[in-house]
Amino acid sequence: MGTTHRTLHNRVLAVLGPAIAAGEYACGHTFTLSGLEDGFGVSRTVAREAVRVLESMGLVISRPRTGIRVRPRRDWSVFDPQLIRWRLAGDARMDQLRSLNELRAAVEPGAAALAAERGPADERARLVVLAEQMTLTGRAGKLDTFMDLDVTFHRRILELSGNEMLAGLSDVVTEVLVGRTSYDLMPHQPRPEALRLHTAVAQAIRDGLPDVAEAAMRAIVTEVSDALKDTRPPQG
Amino acid sequence: MGTTHRTLHNRVLAVLGPAIAAGEYACGHTFTLSGLEDGFGVSRTVAREAVRVLESMGLVISRPRTGIRVRPRRDWSVFDPQLIRWRLAGDARMDQLRSLNELRAAVEPGAAALAAERGPADERARLVVLAEQMTLTGRAGKLDTFMDLDVTFHRRILELSGNEMLAGLSDVVTEVLVGRTSYDLMPHQPRPEALRLHTAVAQAIRDGLPDVAEAAMRAIVTEVSDALKDTRPPQG
DNA sequence: CACCACCAATAGTGTTATCAATCGTTCCCG
DNA sequence: CGGGAACGATTGATAACACTATTGGTGGTG
DSSP states (O other), X not given: XXXXXXXXXXHHXXXXXXXXXXXXXXXTOEEOXXXXXXXXXXXXXXXXXXXXXXXXXTSEEEETTTEEEEOOGGGSOTTOHHHHHXXXXXXXXXXXXXXXXXXXXXXHHHXXXXXXXXXXXXXXXXXXXXXXXXXXXXXXXXXXXXXXXXXXXXXXXXXXXXXXXXXXXXXXHHHHHHHHHHTTOSOSSOOHHHHHHHHHHHHHHHTTOHHHHHHHHHXXXXXXXXXXXXXXXXXX | OOSSTTSHHHHHHHHHHHHXXXXXXXXXXXXXXXXXHHHHTOXXXXXXXXXXXXXXXXXXXXXXTTEEEEOOXXXXXXXXXXXXXXXXXXXXXXXXXXXXXXXXXXXHHHHHHHHHHHSOHHHHHHHHHXXXXXXXXXXXXXXXXXXXXXXXXXXXXXXXXXXXXXXXXXXXXXXXXXXXXXXXXXXXXXXXXXHHHHHHHHHHHXXXXXXXXXXXXXXXXXXXXXXXXXXXXXXX
């Protein structure tokens, strides 16, 4: 657990953050600093530092006389890596995974196109090697190493896009892929069609064909979306 | 300027954050708390709170004996709204705008598709009205009200996507559209083709046609990308 | 000469106490 | 009954101090 719990205010955050993220304290609920001091047995300084972080994530707002108030969800910085982790750790894990996966589906085709346009040639070529390794380990049924390769494959494409915002989503994509595997949302053997598509994406990027890469990547992510849809709760 | 400068640590952030974001302090540069105290004339507590926020954004890391060290850009939380604002305010403004616009280009087609699938019927219908108003004000050359309508149009589609992550990008998209206008990257009269495409997107979403909506939206964003490309600096 | 153990200097970390500023509430006066 | 002044709860800010982790030097040893 070499997490970030080195400091005391981080330990407070590790409890308070997930609780708020999980909706245990409804929008409008207010804390007081003294309440936090007593509840966590920490000094005022530490409590305030924790509140500052929550405030910068948009989870709460702190005002004199009013206290520390939980803000409505729409004001939260939903891209904050810390917040994403908290939500993935809680009951809303599946919801968060679905959101992230949809984001992935929206973003990755465009990222693949950009990678084909701009990535350095040698890096682009290495993608094909990666895809080949994926095919081998996939056919062999080595699921965990396959997942590692899958993660680096998608990460690298986002990084090759040459766009820092897209590259900033690589952690998110990693979470989705890892979470998907650990939740048994993956077939026990990667589907041959998926393997073929990964190779197609890699080759298109290597050959500098943005449109082809984009289309192939879109095929990948929509396939995944369809797979996730089976686990989606019924909705209006 | 009713900004968030209500508290002292926020005023420190308002100086320190943009400076780090602008690269005035290279990766690896270290501050000390006492240095910040002296430099800003604030107490240790205030300096520490500011550092906590910077740390939660991934801009710096604070360690005993070492001080407060600026982290490499790849570790920054590039989606943090505060960080985005700081960078838009600095010299790297055009770079940030380009990044954001590429993100937009990658995301909005998918968001349009989701909106067509899931948005409430009445909201979807209102999009068409919005598009009509855009056409009218656009033809009339009322650029500022056109921009407002454009902003709400794109915002609403992201919100209608029913995905909180995509909805969380609406502020980003707003920044891009506003920044684009204020930087004279817009034609003085919106292009008729663009107007037609907005209407097409709205109608497709209203009629529940994800693929059509996605294609039309892609046409919109690629047109904008092409326009921005003219202002792109040459790159290897 | 290389390497390891130890020590001390240096920062951040955490606590406590105290006062100032803010702002919702209440209550009084017109 | 309405407006405004006083009150008090709560955060905002400062100061002083003890604790602790980290690192870099130092000296001893193989």
